[in-house]
Amino acid sequence: MHIVFVASEMAPYAKTGGLADVAGSLPAELANQGVHVSSVLPRYGVIDPLAEGFVYLEPSLVFGLAGATRKPHVWHRRAHPNHDIYLLEEPGLYDRPGLYGMGGRDFADNDYRFAFLCRATLALVRALRINPDVIHCNDWQTGIIPWACGREMAGVFPTVFTIHNMGYQGLFGQESMWAMGLHPSGFTGDGYEYYGAISCMKAGVMAATRITTVSKRYAYEIQTPEFGFGMDAVLRGRQDAIVGILNGVDYSQWDPLRDRLLPAMYGPEDLSGKHRCRALLLREFDLEQPREGRGPVVGVVSRLTGQKGIDLIIQSAWRWLSGTGARLVVLGNGSKTLQDQLRGVQGFHPDQVGLRFEYNEELAHLMYAGCDMLLMPSKYEPCGLNQLYAMRYGTIPVVRATGGLDDTVEHVRLDQDTGTGFKFEHATADGVTWGMWRAIEVFRQPGPWTRLVRRAMAQDFSWSHSAQKYIALYRSIAGAPLLEGQRK
Known part of the structure; x- marks a missing residue:
């Protein structure tokens, strides 16, 4: 089984929060359990590819976006026999001091930056002939991938869309359609339109084969007005596709018995x-x-x-x-x-x-x-x-x-x-x-x-338990036909 895992950040390369920890740990555990994983993320300015053991791939990708031909560079590292990591590099787009913004304000072109990540990932899949069984996407920054796979390309690949935080929905004005490569026909109530704006989160929710959240209770909570951030009705419409799978912990990094960042290590028998x-x-x-x-x-x-x-x-x-x-x-x-x-x-x-x-x-x-x-x-x-x-x-x-x-x-x-x-x-x-x-x-x-x-x-709370649940989910949809909620 081959999974393409796409995220906007990944530890230890680029991190602002818990998403990076998940993107760093879950693919590694999947690889340990025999799943072939290709992880994809932007090559931010904080990442030194050569120092991290990446090699430059030839040729560069080629795809169209916003009326122009794009040719991002690709870096590759094999972290494990079953785990390949790809960095997508585009000068001027990701080589900035912050991942999403600076000084408490988002970058004005985040619509284009993360649509670029999504479109470039699909171009990478085609160029390297990866042919994944499932593409696993994470949060609004990758929401265009399920939309492209489920609506634009007639279900070419099954997708899993994980909601890490419903409070961040990737909202942009209608004028961003062109920059994101979205067709106006999708700007509808059963598409990516959300109260007159484009919602990348909604694009992923509407088109993904399966939707996961990072705990069982949160899977229920986001379908309620208190926690749904205005999208609870949309989520209730896809409740049969939603499952909660708890995040895990990488105990090789978080264990006081072997944590070399501590001045003194200890265990439960000797505190x-x-x-x-x-x-x-x-x-x-x-x-x-x-x-x-x-x-x-x-x-x-x-x-x-x-x-x-x-x-x-x-x-x-x-x-x-x-x-x-x-x-x-x-x-x-x-x-x-x-x-x-x-x-x-x-x-x-x-x-x-x-x-x-x-x-x-x-x-x-x-x-x-x-x-x-x-x-x-x-x-x-x-x-x-x-x-x-x-x-x-x-x-x-x-x-x-x-x-x-x-x-x-x-x-x-x-x-x-x-x-x-x-x-x-x-x-x-x-x-x-x-x-x-x-x-x-x-x-x-x-x-x-x-x-x-x-x-x-x-x-x-090790990742081994959670990874087994993801593997079962992947197997259940690999080669699965489109659900009614995914069709145009």
């Missing part, structure tokens, strides 16, 4: 290394250790956005910092307004709050190792990987019960000595406060807390 990481983490943030048994170190590793519930942390922090001895350490970047408000919290609790407004992979590893709890009060969370990393490092998640957070965290029940974290239902300051006070209450009981830490560390 002394975690205690050392805790001390060094507090020193990194210029905070003193809480008195023995007094208060936990609570971490936030997140983009600073409203979706992540950062405003709820700001509104509630005084309630669970005051009088508890807790420490709050925040690592992330994003909204300047939220940064200023977090500085305000720090101003009221200077001995308890540490802030680092940056993306720092090494410090993130130390956060997962050195914190006692990870706070994730997301208003919606398609899957979430941070809570999975945290559990493996013995850091207990305190989360809102939504999406993948609800699927992966089992609420603690002391009377049964079960659970792996703490969940609260409502995305409010009161909800966060309830969850934090419950967690602090258990933290102050050394025996139950240590058993909780060890249960969390024993959880297995």
Whole structure:
């Protein structure tokens, strides 16, 4: 079986979020399980192909887009006997400081940039005579591929379209049709038209053979008005094609027993290394250790956005910092307004709050190792990987019960000595406060807390399980006829 896997970012080459982790790990695991995978992504300016072991392919691709002949360069690397990686290079298009934009604003030509990725991928498939069984596409940046395969080329290849975050839909004005190579006949309610605009997300949803989301609960949530971002009715129309498959974790990168980014490695039977990481983490943030048994170190590793519930942390922090001895350490970047408000919290609790407004992979590893709890009060969370990393490092998640957070965290029940974290239902300051006070209450009981830490560390969210589900999905549609919802 041969799968073409297309994404706008892929770890370790180019990353802004969890999509890159998935695009880096899932194809690698599929390859380990005997599936031949060809991964495709843009060659961004942050990628040095020669340093990463890529070789330049001749000849360049040739295809038409926006009234001109395009000839992108192609770089290739064989990462595994079953895994080929291709970088698509177009001078002036991807060689910019940011992947999607700069200074908090999207690039004005993202319509063309990612239509180019889609059209060039299909040209690559033709030029190399790959003949895939399935093309697996990810988020709006690749939504034109299912549209092209299902509507423009009469189902030439089955497609899987994975929705990682419904909040980003790739919306562009009607005038972008030409730049994206879209025919006006598709600008209809059962096509890619969305309230008078072009939606790349809707193009993928309407035309893909199967649609996946990154957790079971999120597959349900996006079909509701609260989480569907206006597209819930469209998704309900294709509910028979939607399946939730949980993301996994690459434990070769995220395991405290072998994490060389940590100052001390450790496992569930000997947590002394975690205690050392805790001390060094507090020193990194210029905070003193809480008195023995007094208060936990609570971490936030997140983009600073409203979706992540950062405003709820700001509104509630005084309630669970005051009088508890807790420490709050925040690592992330994003909204300047939220940064200023977090500085305000720090101003009221200077001995308890540490802030680092940056993306720092090494410090993130130390956060997962050195914190006692990870706070994730997301208003919606398609899957979430941070809570999975945290559990493996013995850091207990305190989360809102939504999406993948609800699927992966089992609420603690002391009377049964079960659970792996703490969940609260409502995305409010009161909800966060309830969850934090419950967690602090258990933290102050050394025996139950240590058993909780060890249960969390024993959880297995490896990619091998998720990959098996994707393989079954691929097999179910390979060579499948078009569904009614895919036809013109």
